[in-house]
Amino acid sequence: MSAARKLLIFGGLILAALGMLYGLYYALFVEHQALDRMGGSLATAFVDAAERNLPAAQLAVNEYAETKYDYVRQVDGHSHWIGLAMVMIVLGVVLERAGFTERTRFAIAVALALGSFSFPGAVLLQTFTRGGALVSALAVGGSALVIGAMAGAALGFARQRSGSLSKS
Amino acid sequence: MSPRRVLIFGGIALIAGGMLFGDIFAVFVLHQNGGQAGQELLAATRAVAVGDSAGVEKHFAEIGGLLEDHGTKLDAHTHMTAAGYLALLLALLQPYVAFSFRTRKMLAQLFVAGGLLLPLGIFLIHYVGLAYSPFSVIGWASILADSAGALLIVALIGETCGLWRYFQGTRADEPEPVLPPDTSWESRVLLAGGTILILLGFLFGAWYAGLDLYEHEAREKTILGTMLKASASGGDAAQLVSDYGNLQAEKAVDIAAHSHVIEFGLLAILLSFIQPFVFLNSCWKRFWVKLLLAGSIILPVFVLLEMRLGLIAGGIADVGGLMVLIALIGTLAGVLRYTGALDAQRGSAR
Numbered sequence: 476m477s478a479a480r481k482l483l484i485f486g487g488l489i490l491a492a493l494g495m496l497y498g499l500y501y502a503l504f505v506e507h508q509a510l511d512r513m514g515g516s517l518a519t520a521f522v523d524a525a526e527r528n529l530p531a532a533q534l535a536v537n538e539y540a541e542t543k544y545d546y547v548r549q550v551d552g553h554s555h556w557i558g559l560a561m562v563m564i565v566l567g568v569v570l571e572r573a574g575f576t577e578r579t580r581f582a583i584a585v586a587l588a589l590g591s592f593s594f595p596g597a598v599l600l601q602t603f604t605r606g607g608a609l610v611s612a613l614a615v616g617g618s619a620l621v622i623g624a625m626a627g628a629a630l631g632f633a634r635q636r637s638g639s640l641s642k643s
Numbered sequence: 644m645s646p647r648r649v650l651i652f653g654g655i656a657l658i659a660g661g662m663l664f665g666d667i668f669a670v671f672v673l674h675q676n677g678g679q680a681g682q683e684l685l686a687a688t689r690a691v692a693v694g695d696s697a698g699v700e701k702h703f704a705e706i707g708g709l710l711e712d713h714g715t716k717l718d719a720h721t722h723m724t725a726a727g728y729l730a731l732l733l734a735l736l737q738p739y740v741a742f743s744f745r746t747r748k749m750l751a752q753l754f755v756a757g758g759l760l761l762p763l764g765i766f767l768i769h770y771v772g773l774a775y776s777p778f779s780v781i782g783w784a785s786i787l788a789d790s791a792g793a794l795l796i797v798a799l800i801g802e803t804c805g806l807w808r809y810f811q812g813t814r815a816d817e818p819e820p821v822l823p824p825d826t827s828w829e830s831r832v833l834l835a836g837g838t839i840l841i842l843l844g845f846l847f848g849a850w851y852a853g854l855d856l857y858e859h860e861a862r863e864k865t866i867l868g869t870m871l872k873a874s875a876s877g878g879d880a881a882q883l884v885s886d887y888g889n890l891q892a893e894k895a896v897d898i899a900a901h902s903h904v905i906e907f908g909l910l911a912i913l914l915s916f917i918q919p920f921v922f923l924n925s926c927w928k929r930f931w932v933k934l935l936l937a938g939s940i941i942l943p944v945f946v947l948l949e950m951r952l953g954l955i956a957g958g959i960a961d962v963g964g965l966m967v968l969i970a971l972i973g974t975l976a977g978v979l980r981y982t983g984a985l986d987a988q989r990g991s992a993r
Contacts, residue, residue, distance in 0.1 A: 476739075481810070484736065488803045491729065495796045502789055507780040514710070517867075518703035524871040525691045525699050532871045540864045547860075557725060558905065562841060564732045565912050569834065618852070622845045629838045 477577060479584035483567030486588040487560045494556030494595075501549055509549070513542045545602040552599035559591035559621065566628055573631025583627045590620030646747035647819045648981075650734035651917055653755030655975045657727030658910065661762065662968045665720040669961055672716055674954070680709045681888045685881060691874035708769075715769045719762040724906060726758030726795065731913040733802055738821045740805030741813040750801045757794030764788030825918050829928045833915035836936045840908030844943075848901045859894050866890065889950075896950055900943040907939035907967060914974060921977035931973040938966030 520535035566587060570580050594617030600610045644652075683705045690698030733754060740747055764787035771784040781789075809815075870883040914935070921928055941963030948956040 476810075484806070485803075488799065488806065492796060492799050492803065495792065495799065499789060499792050499796065502785070502792065503781070507785075511780065514703065514707045518700060520867070520871060521687050521691055521699045521703065521874075522696045524875040525694050525696045527694070527875055529872060529875055532875070533868060536864060536867050536871065539867070540860065543863075544860060554721075554902075558902075558909075561725075561728055561732060561909055562905075564736070565909060568735050568916065569912065572834075614852075618845070618849050622842070622849060625838070625842045625845055629835075629842055632835060632838055 477571060477580070479570055479577070479581040480567045482581070482584045482588055483563045483570065486591070487563030487567060490563065490591055491557055491560035494553055494560060497556065498553045501553060505549065509542055509546045513539055513546060516542060544605075548598050548602050552595040555595040555598065556591075559587075559595065562625070563587055563591055566624075570628065570631075573628055574634030575627075575631045579627075580631070583624050583631070586620045586627070587624035590617045590622075590624060593617035594621060644748075645737075645819060646740075646744070646751040647734045647737040648920075649748060649751040649755060650730045650737070651920060651978060652975075653751070653758065654727045654730030654734060654913075655971060655978065657730060657755070657758050658724050659727075659968060659971045659975060661720055661723030661725075661727060662964060662971065664716075664723065664762075666961055666964045666968065668716050668720055669957075669964070672713070674957070676709055676713045677888065677892070680706055680713075681884060683709065684887065685884045688870060688874040688880040688884060691871065692877050692879075712769045715765050719766040721902075722765060723758065723762035726754075726761060728906070728909055728913065729795075729799075730754055730758060731917070733799075735822070735913075735916050736802065736806065737819040739809045740802055741808035741815050741818075742801075742805045743815065744817040746801075747805070747815070747819075750798050750805070753794055753801075754798035757791045757798060760791035761788055761795065764791055822916065823919055825915075827918060827928075828925075829921075829932045830915045830918045832932055832936070833911045833918070836939070837908040837911030837913075837915065840904050840911060840936075840939055842908075844901055844905030844908060847904065851897050851901060855893075855897060859890060862890055863887070893950055896946050900947045903946065904939070904943040907935075907942070910967075910971075911935060911939065917974075917978070920981050921974055922980040923973075923977040927973070928977065931970045931977075934966050934973075935970035938963045938968075938970065941966065 516535045516539040520532045520539065523529070523532035523535055566584075570584065573580055573583070575583070593613055597610050597614035597617055601607075601614065604610045683702045687699050687702035687706070690696075690702060730751075733751070737747065740750075742750070764784050767784035768782065768788065771782050773780075773782045776782045776786075866883055866887050870880045870887065873880045873883060914932075918928070923931075942960050943963075945952075945956045945960035945963060949960065
């Protein structure tokens with residue numbers, strides 16, 4: 476079994492387990508509280524508005540927006556880790572069919588693994604930094620690595636196909 | 644039944660079940676639920692206009708229930724299909740899991756059971772609520788869902804340990820045979836189509852995150868602030884409530900298109916691997932492949948067009964989902980006809 480395949484299959488399984496563990500922790504300790512806080516702050520905003528206390532209503536809307544900002548990214552981190560883990564495992568099984576040298580296939584595997592770990596990780600870090608430039612750059616870089624790796628794999632499969640056709 | 648076949652049967656059945664549930668959800672729950680939530684929000688703004696705090700709280704309790712109903716059904720759909728994809732992935736890895744036949748089968752059954760119980764628990768959350776629960780925010784259905792999630796994690800860790808043992812040189816006493824390399828038309832088209840679908844999904848996701856995500860978040864905050872000011876001054880906020888509903892719909896279609904095109908791409912690649920298990924003649928196999936790929940494009944494209952074309956596009960998207968589901972059931976029928984040739988080969992080799 477090639478190094479690229481090992482990296483993608485083991486990396487994918489570890490990433491899937493990490494995504495699931497995070498999901499379990501999130502469901503047990505964070506999600507219900509976050510949903511309660513979101514619903515509560517929105518309801519509070521409307522009650523404050525009904526009592527003609529608009530500054531308090533606006534504060535509650537801000538709290539709702541902040542909680543939702545975190546909630547969206549926490550769910551995205553969980554789902555993208557598991558989704559990308561599945562893509563890694565699938566590519567691990569099939570990458571040897573790509574019409575590239577072993578070195579290029581390993582480079583694709585490294586790019587996909589790095590992107591799959593760092594992109595959802597950076598999305599989660601955004602909940603702490605509130606869109607800090609470094610973390611946003613990490614998220615963009617991670618997603619670019621994933622897209623580049625997938626485009627490379629697609630090209631490799633196309634080369635393999637045309638190679639086998641020309642042989643036949 | 645071998646562990647691999649448990650995972651293939653279980654995986655395809657979970658995906659088909661999750662998609663059927665998703666189609667039923669889209670047709671009978673999604674739009675109706677959104678409409679009711681919009682009505683409740685409008686009623687809450689009118690309660691604000693007349694200074695009725697108790698009325699606001701009552702309408703928000705209704706909205707909370709509607710959102711929980713929507714969210715748990717959506718989560719049940721996504722978790723069931725995701726567990727199915729993972730089951731198919733694990734089926735591919737079975738030749739490299741260095742455990743006894745019994746342990747591998749137990750892990751496979753554990754995984755499929757977890758994949759079934761997790762969405763069931765999530766689905767029941769809305770109906771069971773906190774009845775008889777010893778906890779303040781987590782009910783029995785959540786406990787079922789979380790326990791099933793733990794089962795999936797245990798099974799996944801078990802499979803990883805089996806793989807680790809394989810790479811350390813240990814071999815299973817009755818290993819699953821490695822799937823023969825399949826270069827058939829169906830396999831190649833599914834692999835190429837799936838790769839392109841995943842790439843398209845990634846590109847669309849990057850475009851959404853870069854251009855729409857932050858704009859949507861800012862617009863939501865602005866609309867809510869304006870809605871509260873308009874209501875508090877005694878005005879009618881119907882247009883703002885409509886804008887808010889449209890924004891939620893915009894977000895939902897973007898996310899649904901992104902996630903579905905990637906999932907269908909993954910499904911196509913996974914199905915390309917199990918083509919040796921599909922015992923149908925070539926004509927039928929090609930038909931299911933074409934139907935699956937056509938549905939995989941139609942659903943996300945028409946989900947995106949829903950904002951411009953309305954319910955007609957939504958209906959066509961549902962038909963796309965149904966096409967994928969039918970293709971999946973057709974493939975499952977082919978797997979059911981599998982005669983055990985690979986197992987027989989393994990027996991004769993011994």
